[in-house]
Structures are given as structure tokens and as C-alpha cells.
Amino acid sequence: MNTLRSRLQTIFAIATLLLAADAASGALTLVKPGQRSHIIVTGENASEPERFAATELSRYLEKISRVRLGIYRANQDLPENQGDRVILLGSAAPHSVWLELSQKSEDAYIVRTVENSLILAGASSRATLYAVYDFLESLGVGFPRPGHSHLMTQRPEPLEREETIPRRSVISVPPVDRMEIPSFSYRAMLPFPMIRDRSVREIDWVAKNRLNWVHLITNTDLSIWETEEVREVLMPQIRKRGLHVQGIGHSFFAYIPIERYGAEHPEYFAVIDGERAVDPKKHARGGLCVSNPEVVKLMATNMSDFLKQNPEIEIIDLWTNDSAAWCACKPCQQMQGASPGPDGRYATTTRSYLRFVNQVARILGRKHPKVMVNALAYALNTRVDPETKPAGNVIVGVAPWGRATYGGSDDYYVPITEPGPVNSTLHPTILGWLELTKNFYLYDYYANRSEFFPIMDTLRKDYAYYKTIGLDKVSTETFMWDEFNVWAYARLAWDHTTPLKNLVSEFCRIAYRSGAKPMETFYMELERQKWLWPQHRAVLAPLLVEAKSLAEVAFDPTVVAKIERLELWLEKDPQKTWPHDNPPPPLKD
Numbered sequence: 001m002n003t004l005r006s007r008l009q010t011i012f013a014i015a016t017l018l019l020a021a022d023a024a025s026g027a028l029t030l031v032k033p034g035q036r037s038h039i040i041v042t043g044e045n046a047s048e049p050e051r052f053a054a055t056e057l058s059r060y061l062e063k064i065s066r067v068r069l070g071i072y073r074a075n076q077d078l079p080e081n082q083g084d085r086v087i088l089l090g091s092a093a094p095h096s097v098w099l100e101l102s103q104k105s106e107d108a109y110i111v112r113t114v115e116n117s118l119i120l121a122g123a124s125s126r127a128t129l130y131a132v133y134d135f136l137e138s139l140g141v142g143f144p145r146p147g148h149s150h151l152m153t154q155r156p157e158p159l160e161r162e163e164t165i166p167r168r169s170v171i172s173v174p175p176v177d178r179m180e181i182p183s184f185s186y187r188a189m190l191p192f193p194m195i196r197d198r199s200v201r202e203i204d205w206v207a208k209n210r211l212n213w214v215h216l217i218t219n220t221d222l223s224i225w226e227t228e229e230v231r232e233v234l235m236p237q238i239r240k241r242g243l244h245v246q247g248i249g250h251s252f253f254a255y256i257p258i259e260r261y262g263a264e265h266p267e268y269f270a271v272i273d274g275e276r277a278v279d280p281k282k283h284a285r286g287g288l289c290v291s292n293p294e295v296v297k298l299m300a301t302n303m304s305d306f307l308k309q310n311p312e313i314e315i316i317d318l319w320t321n322d323s324a325a326w327c328a329c330k331p332c333q334q335m336q337g338a339s340p341g342p343d344g345r346y347a348t349t350t351r352s353y354l355r356f357v358n359q360v361a362r363i364l365g366r367k368h369p370k371v372m373v374n375a376l377a378y379a380l381n382t383r384v385d386p387e388t389k390p391a392g393n394v395i396v397g398v399a400p401w402g403r404a405t406y407g408g409s410d411d412y413y414v415p416i417t418e419p420g421p422v423n424s425t426l427h428p429t430i431l432g433w434l435e436l437t438k439n440f441y442l443y444d445y446y447a448n449r450s451e452f453f454p455i456m457d458t459l460r461k462d463y464a465y466y467k468t469i470g471l472d473k474v475s476t477e478t479f480m481w482d483e484f485n486v487w488a489y490a491r492l493a494w495d496h497t498t499p500l501k502n503l504v505s506e507f508c509r510i511a512y513r514s515g516a517k518p519m520e521t522f523y524m525e526l527e528r529q530k531w532l533w534p535q536h537r538a539v540l541a542p543l544l545v546e547a548k549s550l551a552e553v554a555f556d557p558t559v560v561a562k563i564e565r566l567e568l569w570l571e572k573d574p575q576k577t578w579p580h581d582n583p584p585p586p587l588k589d
């Protein structure tokens with residue numbers, strides 16, 4: 001007995017000392033062996049995303065500590081003697097917190113300790129989920145990329161260790177009082193190509209990395225909406241996280257399929273090479289006769305039907321098919337105010353395209369007043385027509401494919417404000433569109449090379465510049481999933497002032513774990529050399545070898561596999577680049 005008593009006394013003494021230490025530092029302890037854990041409290045009428053935020057918080061805290069925190073609703077009977085040892089989520093936060101958030105943008109959130117309580121609350125329930133993930137990151141959790149996201153085919157679940165999760169038996173939180181507000185209001189990601197299981201993981205990743213729009217792309221083949229089970233599988237994932245939805249990409253023939261209308265109504269389709277292009281095989285990427293009022297009506301009707309089946313969609317795309325095909329009939333020429341050249345192609349079709357979109361948007365707006373219609377400034381519709389202003393319910397996106405493409409240019413290596421084969425026209429194009437409308441976003445391609453593409457210096461400078469010209473909507477395709485570029489994009493879209501060094505060190509910590517140190521040097525060197533990186537293989541290669549051996553020692557097959565993929569990239573020459581006259585500009589923060 002004496003021994004036991006003495007042991008207990010010792011334990012109490014240690015506990016008292018630890019508690020005193022906590023009290024002195026002001027830290028609150030959520031989980032500790034032998035101590036009653038905190039509980040998670042949601043609002044009485046918590047929304048689905050808020051309830052999901054609670055389960056995510058509980059799930060990850062359990063992964064860290066092996067202790068599961070109970071989830072309760074406000075006004076439900078809480079455990080006795082729980083006192084203020086609570087984590088208040090979202091609508092369970094005190095009224096004063098709500099007053100603070102009510103004046104902020106819908107993605108703003110607060111992470112705050114008050115005595116023994118922790119408050120994680122957002123201006124929207126999605127932002128409450130952001131607060132949870134932000135808090136988990138402050139504990140060392142990291143979400144570098146969804147597993148197998150770089151693969152084009154369906155794969156089983158990712159390796160368990162794709163995410164970085166520290167293990168510890170005590171979770172304590174130093175005093176914190178932060179309000180976070182994003183730099184950009186529209187921070188979209190396009191899970192492209194849309195493959196069901198890959199998209200599920202990407203949607204999860206979007207919320208974890210505080211992006212707010214999921215842009216689902218089927219392009220002209222709307223059957224993908226069915227085969228990839230958007231309604232059954234993807235939409236529930238999106239709703240659960242309170243994310244915004246946009247769709248469906250290149251869509252002229254998605255809404256007015258050539259197979260369905262071509263034979264009976266050739267007059268709906270573009271005149272190409274002197275005749276109505278209605279052969280589904282030959283004209284799969286053809287066009288519509290945009291001056292035909294029947295086409296306007298049918299488009300509005302069919303888009304409206306699609307919206308009724310998919311009420312989650314808040315921005316609906318009305319993009320041309322992915323081609324430069326454009327109708328050469330007389331009324332379409334009149335609508336454009338120009339004729340095609342001797343090669344049958346117009347110099348630009350923006351005027352007739354945007355006027356068509358405006359007409360459809362006006363009809364659609366009567367039935368769907370909250371939905372925006374997206375016109376894509378791309379290919380022949382990139383150039384601004386100063387005499388055609390987008391309608392009030394039209395949002396314009398500029399997609400500078402040429403800035404990334406292999407055959408085009410390396411202009412992502414140069415900030416938009418500096419000359420380059422694409423930048424020199426893209427920059428005035430962006431400014432021109434912004435003069436016509438503030439409903440304007442960029443559709444970028446940071447992940448579209450299956451090779452090293454170190455462009456972070458440009459992104460940081462571009463984003464700082466965009467803030468000065470009132471451009472606050474950004475997005476990127478995921479496609480080849482350049483893992484650093486995509487992750488850093490999400491960070492910069494949230495806070496464009498994040499220093500490059502911080503981006504690199506945080507990414508390497510969560511993506512390469514035991515191999516982080518050499519990988520930090522690796523990425524900084526890569527970013528420093530920009531397009532000259534192939535000349536520095538002798539410096540880069542040993543860093544990968546060192547990182548890989550550290551990961552092997554730590555028995556971390558996920559990291560080993562990642563580094564082996566980078567080793568393959570290191571051996572490969574960049575596919576195509578334009579000759580750069582000057583050395584890369586030095587990195588600046």
C-alpha cells in the first residue's frame with residue numbers, strides 16, 4: 001500500500017508540475033494520459049460541413065494520440081465536470097466570435113484559445129473546416145498531395161503514409177489568437193482528367209488545402225458525368241465540405257450534341273469549308289451557328305435542364321469545343337463584324353462568341369438568377385472586344401495555354417509583367433478584360449509538364465501584381481500533378497506573401513519527412529536555376545540520393561517512391577523550350 005501511495009504521490013507531483021508548466025506557458029492540454037480529454041462541441045443545428053469538420057478533427061487527433069475525443073452538440077447534455085475543457089467548432093463559438101467574422105469574407109476563420117477552451121470557427125461552415133485543418137497543421141500534420149494523384153489511371157487507395165501525421169501521447173496548444181483571411185476570393189482546382197477515385201481524393205485535398213472551388217470537367221463528352229458517378233460519388237464529397245462547384249468545360253457539343261441534332265437540324269451547326277459541319281466523326285470538335293436564335297434558345301433550355309439535375313453548380317461553363325472551328329455563315333460573319341481569312345479561319349471570334357454567351361445568359365438568368373455563366377477567353381476568343389461587355393451574370397476566365405505548353409513557350413518562367421512570347425500579349429489581354437468586368441478569373445497550368453517546372457518565383461511575383469490590379473480569382477488544372485507547384489499554388493492563393501523559403505521548407509517537411517533537409521536544398525536550387533536546371537544535375541543528383549537514403553533508413557516507402565520519380569525526371573531533358581537570351585533573374589522574396 002505504501003508503495004502504491006508513494007507511487008501515486010509521485011505521479012500527482014509530476015502531474016502538478018506539468019500542469020504548473022502548462023499554466024505558466026498558458027498552454028492548454030487537449031490530450032494527456034491520465035487526464036480527461038477535451039470534447040468537441042458543434043452548434044445545435046450544425047450544418048453538414050460543420051459536422052464533418054468535427055469528425056475530421058476527432059479522427060486526426062486520434063491518429064496523433066490514439067485518444068478519441070467525443071463529439072457533442074451544443075445544448076446536448078455534456079459530460080459532467082467537463083468545465084471549459086471544450087473545443088468549440090463553428091456555430092458553437094461564442095456570439096462575439098460570430099460578430100467578428102460576420103464582417104469578413106466567407107472563407108475567413110478564427111483559431112483562438114480562451115482559458116481551457118479552443119475555438120475553431122469560420123465565417124462559413126467550409127471555413128470552419130479550414131480552421132480545423134489549419135489547427136491540425138499547427139500540430140505538425142501535413143497534406144502534401146493526394147496519393148497517386150500523378151497517375152492517369154484508376155488506382156486503389158493511396159498508401160497510408162501519404163499524409164504526414166506526428167505521433168504523440170500529449171497534445172498541448174500554446175496560446176493562439178489568429179484570424180485568417182485569404183488573399184484570393186476564388187481559389188479553384190480542376191481535377192483533370194476527371195477520374196472518379198482520383199477526383200474523390202482531390203476534392204478531399206482541395207478542402208484540406210483551403211481551396212474553395214472544384215471545377216469539374218467533362219468537356220464535350222457529358223457521358224463522363226455518368227461514368228465517373230458525379231451525382232452519386234463526387235457531389236456528396238463536395239457538399240460535405242461546403243465547396244463551390246463549377247462545370248463542365250468545353251461544352252458546345254455537351255449541351256447540343258452533334259449526334260442528337262446534326263441530322264435533323266444541320267442549321268444549328270457551324271458552316272466550315274462551305275457546308276454545315278454535322279459529321280460526328282469528322283466534326284467532333286466543330287462549332288455551332290451562334291447567330292441562330294434557335295441555337296440560343298436550345299442552349300439555354302438544355303443548360304437549364306442540366307442545372308436542374310445538378311443544383312450544386314454555381315458557375316456553368318459555356319465554352320466552345322476545344323478547337324478554333326467557327327461558323328462562316330453570313331449572319332455569323334455579321335455578328336462577328338469580320339470574315340474568315342483565306343485559310344477559312346477568323347483572326348478572332350470573341351465578339352460573336354461573347355454576344356452568344358450573353359444572350360444565353362440572359363435567358364438562363366431568369367430561371368437561375370444565382371448562377372453565373374462562364375465564358376472562356378481561350379484560343380480565338382482570347383482577345384478582348386472593347387465593344388462587347390460581358391453580361392452581369394457572366395464570368396470570364398482567361399486560359400493561357402500557350403504559357404505552359406511544350407510547343408508554346410516557357411513564359412511561366414517570367415513574371416507576367418515582363419516580356420515573353422506569350423506574356424507580351426497575355427498581360428494587356430488580362431488588363432483589357434478587367435476593364436470590362438471584375439467577374440474575371442485565371443485558368444492556369446502549373447502542373448502540365450511531366451518534368452521539373454520550377455516557376456514559384458513567377459507565381460509569387462504574378463500574385464503580388466494581380467493584387468494591385470484587382471484580380472482576385474485564380475485556378476489551376478491538376479493534370480500531371482507537379483506536387484510542389486500544386487501545393488504551393490494553394491498556399492499562395494491563400495497568402496500570396498508567403499516567402500519562397502517557407503514554402504519550400506514546409507513542403508519538404510510534410511512531403512519528404514526524414515529526407516526533408518536535402519530536399520529543401522534540392523528545391524531551392526531547382527527554383528534558383530529555373531530553366532537552367534539541366535546544367536546543374538551534378539549538384540541536384542546527390543541531394544536526391546541523400547534524401548532517399550534517409551527515407552530508406554526511416555522505412556518510409558512513400559517518400560522513397562516519390563524521390564525515385566524525381567530521379568527519373570532529373571535524367572530527362574525538358575521537352576521543348578524557347579531560347580532564353582538572358583540568365584534567369586535572381587530569386588527575390
Ligand SMILES: [Zn+2]
Pocket residue numbers: 270271288289290291292327328329330331332
Ligand atoms: Zn452561323
